[in-house]
Amino acid sequence: MSESRCTASVGRPRAFDPEIALEKALDVFWRKGYDGASLADLTEAMGINKPSLYSTFGNKDQLFLKAIEVYEKRPCAFFGPALDEPTAHQVVKKMLYGAATNFADKSHPQGCVIIQGALSCSETASAVKEALIARRQEGEQKVRDRLLRAQAEGDIPATTNVVTLARYLGTVIQGMAIQANNGATSEELTEVAELALSAMPSINQ
Amino acid sequence: MSESRCTASVGRPRAFDPEIALEKALDVFWRKGYDGASLADLTEAMGINKPSLYSTFGNKDQLFLKAIEVYEKRPCAFFGPALDEPTAHQVVKKMLYGAATNFADKSHPQGCVIIQGALSCSETASAVKEALIARRQEGEQKVRDRLLRAQAEGDIPATTNVVTLARYLGTVIQGMAIQANNGATSEELTEVAELALSAMPSINQ
DNA sequence: CTAGTTTTGTACCGACCGGTAAGAATATAA
DNA sequence: TTATATTCTTACCGGTCGGTACAAAACTAG
Numbered sequence: 416m417s418e419s420r421c422t423a424s425v426g427r428p429r430a431f432d433p434e435i436a437l438e439k440a441l442d443v444f445w446r447k448g449y450d451g452a453s454l455a456d457l458t459e460a461m462g463i464n465k466p467s468l469y470s471t472f473g474n475k476d477q478l479f480l481k482a483i484e485v486y487e488k489r490p491c492a493f494f495g496p497a498l499d500e501p502t503a504h505q506v507v508k509k510m511l512y513g514a515a516t517n518f519a520d521k522s523h524p525q526g527c528v529i530i531q532g533a534l535s536c537s538e539t540a541s542a543v544k545e546a547l548i549a550r551r552q553e554g555e556q557k558v559r560d561r562l563l564r565a566q567a568e569g570d571i572p573a574t575t576n577v578v579t580l581a582r583y584l585g586t587v588i589q590g591m592a593i594q595a596n597n598g599a600t601s602e603e604l605t606e607v608a609e610l611a612l613s614a615m616p617s618i619n620q
Numbered sequence: 621m622s623e624s625r626c627t628a629s630v631g632r633p634r635a636f637d638p639e640i641a642l643e644k645a646l647d648v649f650w651r652k653g654y655d656g657a658s659l660a661d662l663t664e665a666m667g668i669n670k671p672s673l674y675s676t677f678g679n680k681d682q683l684f685l686k687a688i689e690v691y692e693k694r695p696c697a698f699f700g701p702a703l704d705e706p707t708a709h710q711v712v713k714k715m716l717y718g719a720a721t722n723f724a725d726k727s728h729p730q731g732c733v734i735i736q737g738a739l740s741c742s743e744t745a746s747a748v749k750e751a752l753i754a755r756r757q758e759g760e761q762k763v764r765d766r767l768l769r770a771q772a773e774g775d776i777p778a779t780t781n782v783v784t785l786a787r788y789l790g791t792v793i794q795g796m797a798i799q800a801n802n803g804a805t806s807e808e809l810t811e812v813a814e815l816a817l818s819a820m821p822s823i824n825q
Numbered sequence: 826c827t828a829g830t831t832t833t834g835t836a837c838c839g840a841c842c843g844g845t846a847a848g849a850a851t852a853t854a855a
Numbered sequence: 856t857t858a859t860a861t862t863c864t865t866a867c868c869g870g871t872c873g874g875t876a877c878a879a880a881a882c883t884a885g
Contacts, residue, residue: 632882
């Protein structure tokens with residue numbers, strides 16, 4: 416009943432590290448998506464059995480959502496940090512190049528789990544699908560707000576339509592996730608990022 | 621054993637139109653993806669039962685692939701026709717605006733089944749996934765070839781990197797499919813298309 | 826009408842789905 | 856040691872998965 420405290424200290428100790436297990440679950444969801452990842456896939460990768468999974472993470476939905484949080488906060492995440500760059504140009508450049516480098520990185524599944532984790536899916540997955548759509552829209556909203564701030568700071572011309580600019584940026588990044596799934600390399604995606612940047616003359620330096 | 625001839629003329633006549641059934645199957649695969657679409661979903665939408673489905677279309681994999689062919693050849697498909705435009709500018713413009721209009725069209729599921737039908741999926745779906753990746757790459761190849769032809773015709777400067785240009789175009793279109801899934805309207809996607817076009821000065825008129 | 830051919834509906838197959846009940850195992854607290 | 860708390864393993868639940876066997880139904884050819 417009590418919310419999982421840091422150390423239980425009483426009762427049989429847990430034989431696995433929940434954070435590591437969550438990273439393993441993320442890897443499975445990333446590769447197979449919500450629908451494609453079975454509990455057997457998950458428990459095998461996590462090295463635990465189903466009752467442990469359910470007592471620790473709730474159910475498949477909640478496990479997925481917790482894995483997504485790990486995804487957003489992992490060391491090589493680029494989206495959040497990019498927003499902290501000082502100028503609009505640096506924000507957009509870091510975001511595009513970060514996606515190019517990261518989506519095609521061979522040390523983990525290709526693309527982005529938030530984009531491809533539950534795109535077309537069963538009705539069972541519709542709650543997760545909606546959660547991912549919300550995350551994508553929130554991401555675009557953050558970019559939009561950041562560009563509006565830049566516009567207020569005189570970093571972007573007042574005549575620029577930043578709403579469309581943010582949507583264009585989101586579109587290119589989401590497309591790059593598909594390209595990574597197609598097998599595009601980081602170099603190829605970086606070329607796309609460069610070209611995409613050139614469509615944004617209003618943020619150039 | 622004999623390949624399905626136009627009219628059987630002997631035996632019990634088929635009680636449904638295979639082409640219409642295929643369109644219904646396409647609608648289900650489009651909305652739910654390969655993994656998310658169950659045979660129960662499919663047979664219900666198609667108005668037939670499983671033995672009819674299997675005798676007519678083979679199995680789930682083959683049904684999906686046949687539905688994809690219907691998708692590519694349906695009246696409102698924009699990709700193939702765009703390639704036939706006379707100039708590179710018109711090709712790219714028609715393709716971007718076609719995607720913007722079509723992906724968000726409310727008369728059918730949002731986005732593109734070839735992009736989102738089997739992106740992250742189970743191992744069962746891996747054959748279909750590979751087939752879709754191949755289709756996307758073939759599409760990009762066709763664009764590349766078309767742009768190369770335009771370059772040979774003097775329609776695009778010889779200095780332009782058409783390989784990257786084609787990849788960029790593919791990226792934007794694939795991103796627009798995700799945007800359509802996010803709920804973006806045709807108008808919003810058209811604004812993105814306009815902005816994306818501006819990144820291609822080498823094809824302007 | 827009969828024989829032959831094809832499709833139909835029903836009922837079923839083994840395997841797997843997400844999820845859980847129950848008791849053995851392992852720790853701390855007294 | 857004993858009581859208590861927590862996690863472990865095993866075995867199982869009803870439901871659904873993709874796929875099929877079989878016989879009744881509906882047609883044509885003769």
